[in-house]
Amino acid sequence: MIVAGVMSGTSADGINVALVEIVSGDGTGASLVPRQGRTRATAGAHPSTITLLAHAEFPFPTPVRQTILKTMNADSASVADLARLNFLLGELYAEAVVKTARKYRVKLDLVGCHGQTIYHQGEAARFLGHKIAATWQTGEGAVIAARLEVPVISDFRPADMAAGGKGAPLVPFFDYFVYRDDRVGRIAQNIGGIANLTAIPAGASLRDVIAFDTGPGNMVMDAVMQELCGRRFDRDGKIAASGRVLEPVISRLLRAEFFRRQPPKTAGREEFGREYVRRFLRMCGSAKKADMVATATALTTRSIADAVRRFVVRGRYQEMIVSGGGTKNSTLMTRLQDELAAMNLALRRSDEFGIPSGAKEAMAFAAMAYETWHGRASNVPSATGAEGPAILGKISYG
Ligand SMILES: Nc1ncnc2c1ncn2[C@@H]1O[C@H](COP(=O)(O)OP(=O)(O)O)[C@@H](O)[C@H]1O
Numbered sequence: 001m002i003v004a005g006v007m008s009g010t011s012a013d014g015i016n017v018a019l020v021e022i023v024s025g026d027g028t029g030a031s032l033v034p035r036q037g038r039t040r041a042t043a044g045a046h047p048s049t050i051t052l053l054a055h056a057e058f059p060f061p062t063p064v065r066q067t068i069l070k071t072m073n074a075d076s077a078s079v080a081d082l083a084r085l086n087f088l089l090g091e092l093y094a095e096a097v098v099k100t101a102r103k104y105r106v107k108l109d110l111v112g113c114h115g116q117t118i119y120h121q122g123e124a125a126r127f128l129g130h131k132i133a134a135t136w137q138t139g140e141g142a143v144i145a146a147r148l149e150v151p152v153i154s155d156f157r158p159a160d161m162a163a164g165g166k167g168a169p170l171v172p173f174f175d176y177f178v179y180r181d182d183r184v185g186r187i188a189q190n191i192g193g194i195a196n197l198t199a200i201p202a203g204a205s206l207r208d209v210i211a212f213d214t215g216p217g218n219m220v221m222d223a224v225m226q227e228l229c230g231r232r233f234d235r236d237g238k239i240a241a242s243g244r245v246l247e248p249v250i251s252r253l254l255r256a257e258f259f260r261r262q263p264p265k266t267a268g269r270e271e272f273g274r275e276y277v278r279r280f281l282r283m284c285g286s287a288k289k290a291d292m293v294a295t296a297t298a299l300t301t302r303s304i305a306d307a308v309r310r311f312v313v314r315g316r317y318q319e320m321i322v323s324g325g326g327t328k329n330s331t332l333m334t335r336l337q338d339e340l341a342a343m344n345l346a347l348r349r350s351d352e353f354g355i356p357s358g359a360k361e362a363m364a365f366a367a368m369a370y371e372t373w374h375g376r377a378s379n380v381p382s383a384t385g386a387e388g389p390a391i392l393g394k395i396s397y398g
């Protein structure tokens with residue numbers, strides 16, 4: 001089956017499309033990840049495979065990006081604009097998939113589209129007398145299905161939340177499928193707007209998987225760059241490389257409740273968005289710009305290392321496999337490598353496993369769409385905190 005996965009993350013930088021071919025172990029659409037402890041290595045003579053055929057990235061036009069960022073940060077937004085954004089993003093996602101499929105001459109069977117998160121509150125809180133958790137991914141599946149004339153699975157997170165989970169992270173399902181090894185314990189670390197990890201011990205079954213958001217990925221760095229230098233991000237980490245980390249600021253920031261909280265836990269702009277960055281800048285006072293960028297960069301690497309130290313049993317893992325836009329920042333990568341060396345963890349890139357870092361999450365949603373299409377759950381309850389398996393997403397027929 002040929003499936004397109006579509007992702008646009010909290011950085012709101014653009015749309016990633018991955019076209020994959022999924023071949024199930026026995027040719028009948030068998031599950032990618034057998035639920036009960038058995039793994040693809042032992043599931044049978046013909047393990048399922050996902051092969052990346054093509055991937056492409058489509059930056060959002062600046063006004064679209066600005067509107068998305070404004071909407072995510074807003075305390076109030078126009079209902080009409082939210083409705084329009086939903087349909088507009090549907091068109092943009094469809095266009096991105098059409099362009100990719102045409103360019104690489106691929107005929108699709110199915111699309112899995114994550115959508116754009118405009119609000120995520122994984123923890124239940126009191127609202128009008130009820131305890132409510134809520135999430136909202138926008139980008140109308142019906143529009144994509146109509147344009148592409150194939151079924152589309154969209155809106156993956158609510159089903160996990162309805163089952164008592166936090167609706168995130170969902171990518172651990174894919175991490176488990178591609179990285180699980182009988183002998184090597186691996187930590188998959190994605191550094192997008194937010195950074196999240198999936199720890200897969202050697203010989204793990206699905207329920208042994210630990211996954212949670214470690215804190216900011218590029219989000220704080222990007223906002224600091226925008227504020228101080230008027231640029232979207234610190235290209236290749238050049239500015240951070242020329243600055244010094246403000247240690248007292250880092251120590252204070254790492255004492256925050258989020259970093260200490262036991263997983264499962266998720267973060268978003270609600271935790272590390274505009275307000276957080278304001279506080280960050282205040283704490284830095286009159287320091288040099290480069291020092292502030294270096295400090296924001298160190299916040300990402302230290303919080304990742306800290307999370308491993310605190311919540312992932314050391315000694316059971318040999319490698320960390322990184323992906324996401326943060327891997328393009330060499331200062332970030334060098335600092336992370338130093339942190340990991342101190343824990344005897346080798347740094348590897350998802351690209352070495354046939355998963356280009358920008359395509360990974362899109363591939364993951366293609367895989368989850370495939371499971372949903374076959375009526376199977378693809379949440380990882382140990383990662384989201386759900387009470388049990390949930391079939392993720394809603395289907396629009398093209
Ligand atoms: N050449 C680069 N140098 C440094 N950082 C980069 C570079 N390219 C991308 N990035 C960072 O990666 C981010 C996008 O990462 P991505 O994985 O797409 O995140 P998300 O999933 O949140 O959309 C950008 O906002 C930027 O911070």
Ligand SMILES: [Mg+2]
Nearest residue numbers: 009011013014
């Ligand atoms: Mg992105």
